[in-house]
Amino acid sequence: MTEAPVIFDRRAVRRQRERAAVRIGEVELLGDLAARLIERLDDTTRRFSRALDLGGRGVVAPLLRGRGIAVVAGDISPRMAARSGPPCLALDEECLPFAPGSFDLVIASLSLHWVNDLPGALIQIRRALAPGGLFLASLPAAGTLGELRSALLGAEAALSAGAAPRIAPFPDLRDCAGLLQRAGFALPVADVAEIALLYADPWDLLRDLRDAGEANALAARSRRVPRRALFSTALAALPTEAGRVRATLRLAVLTGWAPDGPLASFGGAAYGGR
Numbered sequence: 001m002t003e004a005p006v007i008f009d010r011r012a013v014r015r016q017r018e019r020a021a022v023r024i025g026e027v028e029l030l031g032d033l034a035a036r037l038i039e040r041l042d043d044t045t046r047r048f049s050r051a052l053d054l055g056g057r058g059v060v061a062p063l064l065r066g067r068g069i070a071v072v073a074g075d076i077s078p079r080m081a082a083r084s085g086p087p088c089l090a091l092d093e094e095c096l097p098f099a100p101g102s103f104d105l106v107i108a109s110l111s112l113h114w115v116n117d118l119p120g121a122l123i124q125i126r127r128a129l130a131p132g133g134l135f136l137a138s139l140p141a142a143g144t145l146g147e148l149r150s151a152l153l154g155a156e157a158a159l160s161a162g163a164a165p166r167i168a169p170f171p172d173l174r175d176c177a178g179l180l181q182r183a184g185f186a187l188p189v190a191d192v193a194e195i196a197l198l199y200a201d202p203w204d205l206l207r208d209l210r211d212a213g214e215a216n217a218l219a220a221r222s223r224r225v226p227r228r229a230l231f232s233t234a235l236a237a238l239p240t241e242a243g244r245v246r247a248t249l250r251l252a253v254l255t256g257w258a259p260d261g262p263l264a265s266f267g268g269a270a271y272g273g274r
Helices: 010-020 028-043 060-065 078-082 118-128 146-159 173-182 203-211 228-236
Strands: 050-054 070-075 088-090 103-109 129-140 186-199 244-257
Touching: 010 078, 010 203, 028 060, 028 103, 028 129, 028 244, 050 060, 060 070, 060 103, 070 078, 078 088, 103 118, 118 129, 118 173, 146 228, 146 244, 173 186, 173 244, 186 203, 203 228
Parallel strands: 050 070, 050 103, 070 088, 103 129
Antiparallel strands: 129 244, 186 244
């Protein structure tokens, strides 16, 4: 098999999550997005008892336990995993340590976009599900932080000879359902919602990214400390809305069922599009 290209520095992802574990409670957006994702469970007739929370950063596991679901939480960072409470463990999403059929629900809220081998990770998630189990995930889709990406490229080109990559590439929505199907999921569905992030202080956008453990972890990133003028110039170029700077989150939601078992149905003619 061909090895997946190394786009992300997984050791850097772990270090950033370790540092962010002490500040992440200040990023309210993570809790809001996790709650929005878990509300999708209300649309299915299936009831779940054994869940895996992948990278929930301390906000997903309590919501699931509040529904009476037993949860194992895992994160690439031990300190971040511990925020979810026991049972929890440090793990690598690219090498899951679970036996086949261990869970009837796997939730991955904004945690898979730093994985190099996403198809391989999805295959392992599907194997960890019992027949008829549900995989429910959210991740940034292409177009997320597009304003910040363009502003950084323009600012760096104006201040120096070239521009280093600073915003991660995100998957195209058209590819997401295909990835689920390739990984062996039944009834794969992907939908997207565009969310405007508005900040009175543009520096709060960068602080939220840092405090959520979402700083630059690209393998090809520059190791040089960037000039402060780079960020001040870029932030000044961001578009505004109602007197606040705007950044866009295009949130893709993925669902898929483990095959060879009874599949629950979702209410309505189609799942998604909230």
